[in-house]
Amino acid sequence: MTNQVTVRELSADERGVYHTANLVAFEAMPYFADALFSVIPVAAPGLGTFAVDKHWRLYLDPARLIGQGAWSVTQVATALLHEVGHLLRVHADRAAVLAQPLSHLAWNYAADAEINDDLIDAGVVLPVDPVTPAALGCEPGGFAEDYYAAILGDYQDDPAPGSAGGNGEQADGGEASAGAASDSGAGGQAEFGCGSGSGCEANPGELIAEDTIGGRAGIDPATADLIREQVAIAVRDHAGSKGRGSVPAGMRRWADKVLTTPAVPWRRVLRVAIRRAVGQAAGRTDYSMARPSRRSRDVLFPGLRGPKIRVAIVVDTSGSMGSGDLAAALAEVEGVLRTAAVAREHVTVLTVDAAAAEPQRISRVRDIVLIGGGGTDMRVGIAAAEALRPAPHVVVVLGDGDTPWPESAGAAKLVCVIIGNDQAAAAAPQFATTVTIPSQPAAAA
Incomplete structure (x- = not known):
């Protein structure tokens, strides 16, 4: 695998699998609907995994959607929920305020653990050996910043991106970039991480804000904030109508923070x-x-x-x-x-x-x-x-x-x-x- 990734639109077959998996993801966490149907899917052949950029583009390796090495629809749905989680939790902005230089590998694990903690609480089926707080030696229910501080000493010097043990490869043989849908049974490791939208380095092939795919440019920050607010309202409403136990505690905490509007504009x-x-x-x-x-x-x-x-x-x-x-x-x-x-x-x-x-x-x-x-x-x-x-x-x-x-x-x-x-x-x-x-x-x- 090379470090060159050339993106394109999804083919009809690839888009069909993506839409099916999106509906499965919606069934698992219906309050994520606005985010799931707002991200912009982009085919990224050779990426080996899924990733997101800061402009709400979702990069999908077609080999994980169709063909011999494809993930199951359930695995794809889990990976979609995971990648959307990076965008909702503004992991890119949160990583930017940490002491620099940032250990991208440690942050990738920490952010993945924060997301997967809630996916498990929501009943989403994760692959074998997912990145969780327990796997990092931490208590559940924390923030990515807490997990990052706890494991930073083990990852002070990141391997170069694209090398063995780099941003996309989990130490125990799982896959950190999706953080949820392991490709260990699909023919090898993912080479890259979760992308700039997770707070990690931009993956090869990432587009800039003004670039278009299928006539669509990236989502601007104001629209992204509105999407987060709509998801937060859905989380609150879902918890109110079906009972607090129907929504992970971490998601309720996140929604409460998003919906606490300051008095001053x-x-x-x-x-x-x-x-x-x-x-x-x-x-x-x-x-x-x-x-x-x-x-x-x-x-x-x-x-x-x-x-x-x-x-x-x-x-x-x-x-x-x-x-x-x-x-x-x-x-x-x-x-x-x-x-x-x-x-x-x-x-x-x-x-x-x-x-x-x-x-x-x-x-x-x-x-x-x-x-x-x-x-x-x-x-x-x-x-x-x-x-x-x-x-x-x-x-x-x-x-x-x-x-x-x-x-x-x-x-x-x-x-x-x-x-x-x-x-x-x-x-x-x-x-x-x-x-x-x-x-x-x-x-x-």
Whole structure:
């Protein structure tokens, strides 16, 4: 097998098997319907397995669909559920915030274990020796980040992609790229991993966002978020109508997180705020030779590169902030982390009362350590945020507004989120973008 994979549309026979397996997958986990029928199938001869890219394309080796080495329809359905799981759980974005360089093999196993844990709970039949938390020596019910940290020491130096023991090959002879549908009985190992959509390296033959297959380009991030929301609603409704035990606990937890909508429309607020802080609007791109285009062959062409927007979040933890207020603040932090305008590795959190605590670089809200309880002087927190290196483009302040404010604007654009105190919003600096949100009930903290 070579590292060259040339993709194409599925043939009529291949598409027939794919559609049949998709219906089997739907029967097993009907709440996945929007995702299963939204992915864009692409034939990838020689891939040896299934994989996904960041743009919701599903790469299928035709040899696994038809012919002597084909998987059963049930195995194909299981692999479809598994690959869709990578996209729903935004494994690519979550991998990007881990310490770099990333061990792609360790992350592939960790992400596979997170998915397969729920597939088992849903009654989906997995092959012999699947990648599970137990197989990695971990407790079930955890997150991929937890599993990754536990096994990283065994996979610090990944083999080169395409070599024996690389991204697609499981140490015990199974198959990590699909993570569920082992090809050990179908004539050999898969050579490649689960693709860029899983947080691993892009497999040979992966298309860029604008490329089309069958007249369809890849799915954009906003549409992908909508698909995730529709699936989350279906998970919640299914659990409500058929009983909580009908949906894996991990999927219910995932759905609850997706459907917890922040009060502030961060995508819009941040884009407006950062237009004045950087020379181009968030989400726009420019050409750069720092990362040449993947279309380059004999001649190098510049690639499109977007701005790296750095955000510092200052959370008021003074005694005047109740538990409900802090719950509201943390919900807004979650909103910042979800926004497409900001990569999570560029978010820093500072907690402040009369003094600023040490900066915390976080990727999950539950990682934030709330330190404080005294009086409030947000001038201290804002100054500490401005002093970060590299300096932030945007400083977001979350508090009740009962604080002195700086008299003049700093280098970063200031966004003030006033919680449960509409009157205090009038005292916020005129040079800041100010929004108000209600406090949350104390029981939610």
